[in-house]
Amino acid sequence: MQTPREPELTFDQVKQAINLVDLVLTLGYEHNRQQSGPALDQGKFHTFNYRGKAKLDQVIIYKAPSGDYLYFNRADERDKGSVIDFLKNRLENPRIAGIQASRGKSIWGSVLDNARRFLNLPEPQRKTSPQLQQLIIPVQRGDQYVPDFLRQTMPLTDTRHLNARGLSNETLSNGCFEGRILNQVHEGVSKTGQPYKFVNTAFPQVYNDKIVGLEIKAQGFQGQAADSLNSSALWLSNSGPKTNTLLVTETAIDALSHYQLKQPTNTMYASTSGPLTDNQVVEIRRLITNQNLKTVKPAFDHTVAGHVFDTKLITGLAHVLTPMHIERSLPGQLTVTINSDQESYFRKLHEQTKNYNQQVTEGYFQLAGRHAPPTHTLQSELILAGKEADNRYQFHIPKRVEALAFFNRALLQSYPMSVKMDLEKSRASDWNNQLKESLKEKANAQVPDALAAEEANRRRSLRR
Template structure:
């Protein structure tokens, strides 16, 4: 039997183009020049990028769903590797009706972590103590200055809210939030956003976004809970970081998942449940989402404040 060489498929076939052919749509607000977010309905969201010249992806909702275009097809169909190779050969030969150029991204730059650039940009940031965008989301100056969140939320020279991520105590990623911006700065290596921990803490709360974490604390005024956020859908690397965090924090006896009350929140909750239960953690694990379908905790806060 002739051995199939999949290497050419993995770097020649634009995965955003192939996904668009299958009906996936670009989420431009969540995409950057290095990372393309695409959705198919409300139950499947993928992040596409390039590594070592190959197109790769991971599912926001399923830790087992990641890899190259071959894995992408295998995880969504019952096709054999031989059948997959036949289909991809058609793409290589150009004998297929391609989607319109507006429906995919022709060029994606390979992501290269640039810690020096991130540190340089972070040096220009100042603590966000009365930020207008955050104020409009119900996040008060008092909350930002509190011992739980002081030094964890910043603003840049363009007045965007900045949520830093750290790796080995060094800043490694900057997430920007503003009226017209929602992205990670180029050169970022995404880990997790975290609040401060305090003596006596016994509860870890995991949110989808830092703003949800801040909102939840304002609403519930918990005294012994600290927060971490995945900042949207999370990669396999972030799964490992969450797993290590839960494993290392032996003094935590409660984990609460404050995910959104929607399909995406349901899927992320499932992933987080799997991660936490795969560790030696023996405490309680619960989900606390808003009561109304479609809401997140910032929606609840703004509704309560009439914003």
């Protein structure tokens, strides 16, 4: 006896049969009431976090004027549309349980299989939301989704935290940073029942020209606003028609400090708000293309981690004909893999690393003595290179500031990049510390001048 065939299912039938709100709730998304409109009974955009965590996955659902439920994802411009798009995007980019590809079927066949699986669920396993659906009213032309954390911000007026970091009001009011620095108001009630209110400094983080996160700074505190999607985003200064250079720092405060110290022209700033991620490298590549930038300057902290970020950005912006990436990052060593059929590039870089190793070895024997045996300590300080396969080369760099700084400069000199790149490093551990040291030096230099002027005045008064 033949097994009855499943009835045919079309995309139009799926859209009519499956309510997107019910689907996401059944899959494990949770409705975030606090982020769903200015008030639950009048919100037009409703936020759903997978298992209650935005970092796992987050979708914003709204009702179109036609009555259809649609969605978008602030972290991915391409992730938007109908229930069909929702299923397709999570099949192509697996990140939640409950949606899985069908063996031997196309992406569209898998979409229909997942839709059919949902429709065949027993009633107790399917979540329905008639009351919530009644609250989601259709959007109108001009309606825009505003993240909850942006409702708590205002233009920069309280500059005390930034002034304490050595930043002048002249720097903060420069047009390069207009609208790119905000104040964020945080209100609450203490454990003793006392209300409190803090005014923090906030830096909006942008992905694909949209604000998706907020870096928050205050005395003794730094962090991200709740539900910020900062791993793909950058803080950006303003640009102008003559902007041709991008300078990348770890924090916005470092970018502001660099500007106050150097005041470069035709330059815009980007900060990663912490460690540089692969997604941020992709966003920097997009920025280079969209802004028609000619030069990129990695200006991360003058620390081991900062130099590793330099390496990551350099390899991420390598020429398409010589792709490279960080293969491994161990506690004491970084491995960079380069693919190229131009062995001359490898020979040039290899020759420079051999010269570096010779200098390190000479320094070792000067301290240890000419007859001292080469120990593991010496070997761990050398940059090692080798040909792993045809057109595939590897370099193993000690995680030391000097070794990483040398390798990054040599890499830029030896291999072509997709854009001109110049390393820029602070003398101190970061640009803000350099700014504060510079201000301290100026203040100390003014003391002898003031004493000399006071002594001259005293002598003039004695002559009278």
